[in-house]
């Protein structure tokens with residue numbers, strides 16, 4: 001179902017040092033929140049983490065789960081800014097988990113595990129998941145009409161792992177218009193199969209259908225232009241490091257990532273993709 005461990009290694013295990021060169025300093029690999037202001041990528045990423053923490057009603061008493069925790073940007077924020085009691089993260093990437101352990105964050109525990117096999121050590125009272133649902137179904141499974149059942153199974157599992165009254169701060173990319181321009185069709189397909197194999201972004205209506213009967217949607221905020229700006233910043237930082245990247249990881253890595261990020265900037269502009277943040281409350 002969706003991206004397996006080998007697929008995830010293609011997407012996230014190029015090298016931690018490579019991603020460190022062009023992501024923000026905490027290594028968020030998801031949309032930041034600019035809200036139309038001239039602020040840095042670092043500030044935009046902190047805005048995103050603050051908003052989603054609010055959606056998940058995080059407090060210092062929280063025992064939080066971060067599903068698809070990346071290199072630990074949110075776990076770091078929860079441990080050091082919100083000072084939660086405990087923060088657990090799961091990722092399918094060995095390289096990401098190694099980076100989280102290297103940070104030695106107080107109260108943070110990270111494991112390499114798929115959500116499909118995860119056995120939580122306790123019941124959580126706050127959940128966050130920032131752009132992991134894009135890995136739940138493959139393009140083939142989406143064509144076979146398997147998306148909503150797979151997303152519903154994900155929401156069922158998260159419901160099982162939590163205490164009554166839990167809030168869930170969720171963020172996902174959205175699939176909107178179908179590209180018609182010949183080059184866009186090629187590039188969007190190439191990003192889907194070569195950069196993020198095994199996954200496809202959900203449609204808003206699929207998420208809205210799949211949360212039932214487990215989670216009530218309290219709020220949805222879309223942020224298409226925030227993601228366009230985030231990917232623009234990533235490409236700008238990538239290009240500033242072109243010589244180093246070509247020397248250390250080869251021409252193909254630089255050219256592929258430049259093409260991928262350029263496709264994202266264009267894709268958000270042309271409504272092929274958008275972004276949504278959701279505040280969900282457990283139905284008890």
Ligand SMILES: C[S@@+](CC[C@H](N)C(=O)[O-])C[C@H]1O[C@@H](n2cnc3c(N)ncnc32)[C@H](O)[C@@H]1O
Nearest residue numbers: 028029030068070091092093114115130132135
């Ligand atoms: C785009 S990254 C986002 C990382 C992080 N949330 C952030 O904001 O930077 C997607 C994350 O989902 C994780 N992931 C993908 N499939 C998964 C699965 N089946 N179980 C757990 N994590 C998964 C990846 O390993 C990666 O950490």
